[in-house]
Each structure stands twice: as C-alpha cells, then as structure tokens.
Amino acid sequence: MGNKLITLTSLLRPKQRLMEFPEDFNQLELLDTHGHLIPRGSGSVWTGSKDDEEEAEEREHSEEWYLEKEEALKDEPNELILWAAENNRLATIHSLLAADPLLVHCCDEDGYTPLHRAAYSGHVEIVSALLAGGSKVNPRTIDGWTPLHSACRWSRVSVASCLLQHGAELNAQTNGGLTPLHLAASYTSFSKTDSRHTLELLLSQRHLKPGLRSSSGETAGEVARRSGPHHFMFEMVEDYVNVVPIS
Template sequence: MEFPEDFNQLELLDTHGHLIPRGASSQWTTSQDEELEAGDHSEDWFLEMEESLKDKPTELILWAAENNRRPTVDQVLTADPSLVHCCDEDGYTPLHRAAYGGHVEVVSALLANKSRVNACTIDGWTPLHSACRWSRVSVASCLLQHGAKLNVQTNGGLTPLHLAAAYSSSSKTESVQTLELLLSQRHLTPGLRSNSGETPADVARRSGPHHFLFEMVEDCVSVVPY
C-alpha cells in the first residue's frame, strides 16, 4: 500500500494499530493460538512450536525473538550467524521483534551477534521506534547505548519521540520513563515534524497526559538581571 507524502502515520496507528506486532500478542502470526499472550502458553506449547519450525530457521529465530526464547535464538545463531540479519516480509528483523516485545536479554544477545541496531522496516521503523511505541524503556536504553539513532524518522516522518508521546502503555510508569529517557538525551532534536506537520510536543498535547515533560527541552528564559 502506498501513501501520500503528507499522510499521518499516527492516525494510521489509531485505526490499524491492532495489526502492528507487539511482542507475544502480535496478530502477524499464522494461527489463532499464537495471538494469545505468552503467559497463556505452557512450556510444552513452546517446545512444540520450536519443533515445528526447526527446518525453517528464519521463521524460528523471528518467532523466538518475539517470544523471548533466548536459548533458541542462541542455538539458531550458533548454527548460522547470518540469520541475525534476516527479516520478515515487512522488514522486521529479530531485533525489531525482541524490541517491541520488551525482551532485553534477547536484544542484548542479538546486538552481541552484530545485529544492525538501525535496521529499517519497509515503513522506515527502526528497533528504537518499536521499543518506544510500546514503552519498552529498558530496551530503548539498551539500543541507545549501542548506537541507535535518536532522531531517525519513519517514512511518515515520525521519530521515536513522536511514538513515545503518542502512546500510553498499560504501565503509566514505563510510558513516563520512556519519554524521560528520550527527552534527557543530549543529542535529541525535539522539534522535528512528522509529514503531517506535528512535533512530538504537539502529539503529546493532543493524545497523552505527559505533555508537561516537554518542558525539559523548552528554551529557558533567564530572569536573572545583568
């Protein structure tokens, strides 16, 4: 599907957000069983899934990264290190999948195996975009420490800060912490505009309860007399 240059990706997230992968609850799977939360599955279920995918290493590592199966990720990469760079039809790598799932140990393992920290999907999303969209603050911090581009924009002009400002996760604490993490970064460019013309602060005022945090990056006015 092609979009005009000024389309609003945030509106698309509101209307089609249920189709976007978000860890174990992703709807980009092949069966209804896989739409359940990871906590709803037994260890036997995971082992059966791994067995069914053993002859499909690309699918296996993508699935394992999304479902926080660190030993399986390690096993696949030992057999074929190049699979750290594989992706699905939408350009999501194992690192993207681990990032939106909030799986810090898997993220660390993938980065240790030289996963590209700034790999882009067909929509221009990096793993940092994925982490910030779902308020995965620990993952976002890890990615930034490994060189994730802070101000990178998607095809719709969205930065990780736009996505963090637009979404409040089920954990209010993690939403706030994700915004604080990004806003505290020295090289942040907070005024970048999306294709629809909005800055992250604009998005926060419109859609979130944490717009006051953007005072951290506002220009200060000195009141001290000369």
C-alpha cells in the same frame, strides 16, 4: 502536494491490498484508529485491544508448548529465530546463531528483523544477545522503522535504553517522518508508567532533536499536547534549553 499519494504497506496484514493516503495525513491518528492492523512480525493478524494485549502478555505458556513450536519450525531457521526473538527464547537464539551467525540479519516480508521483534516485545536479554551476535542496531523495515521506533511505540523503556547504549539512531525518522520521540509522545501504551519513563529517557538524551516534524507537520511536543498527559515534560525541557546564563 497536489494529488500525490504515499503508500503504507506495514500497516496492513500480509496479502492485503495496499492502502493509499494523502501525503500530509496524520500517521499517529492512524495508529489510534488502525493500530490493530500493524503487523507484529510476519503473517501477524494481531487484532486485539490494549486490554487484550495486556492479558496476552500476562498469560504464560507451558515449556511443552514452546518446545512444540520450536520443533514445528526446526527446518525453517529464519522463521524460528524471528519467533524465538519475539517469544523470549534465549537458549534457542544462542543455538541458532552458533549454527549460523548470519541468521541475525534475517527479516520477514515487512522488514522486521529479530531485533525489531525482541524490541517491541520488550525482551532486553534477547536484544543484548542479538547485538552481541552481530545484529545491526538500526535496521529498517519497509516503512523505515528501526528497533528503537518499535521499542518506543510499545513503551519498552529497558530495551530503548539498551539500544541507545549500543548506538541506536536517536532522531531516526520513518518514511512518514516519525521519530522515536513522536511514538513515545503519542501515549499509546497501556502502561502509563512505562510510557512516562520512555519519554523521560528520550528527553534526557543530549543529542535529541525534539523539533523534528512528521510528514503531517507535527513535532513530538505537539503530539503530546493533544494525545496524552505528559506534555508538561516537553515544556520542562523547552524551559531548560531556553535558559540564558546570566553573565
């Protein structure tokens, strides 16, 4: 390894200087300590705790508020479709794609597409509409995150299921070697039920490779054993695949 360093840009807010970390640093621990810096779309300054996130999701805006936002972005279709995907504005998505189908492929400065935004926000109808509109199912951010990574990071189990049904790359690894299973195993969601269900979904997939290691050398099972209550699920899978039929 020597003094070789890697640079993470998607863990920083826009216009901040780059942060450098040793090549073997533990990205999942960084999610716990610096998760508030993860951009959730272009220009994000999201700094809330898990409780703040839950409260924000439960808070509803009026239709007038959404219409005002859409009016403000009407001359910036790229920004509008990204915003609409994150905020579950299905009619707006349909209208934009009818006018310009190529908008489905746009992205922000961190490489997040409308599909990424809909995925981490848990909007399965938006995800379906974007895929039907021609979105690629495995676009990558500048740090190598696919929409499935985003869905599993925030335990969006319905979205993860939809993406897998449309051919999402189950064992895709980020630039730091993290798979969707690593992110689901890190147990960072405030929803314990959705966190468990996301793991169940991934572990039930026939072509899953649970032994893949991150750049810090950990498998998803090892992550689960140190960071959450669901490590027994990995043990059950290991027991199942290790059974030798009696002849």
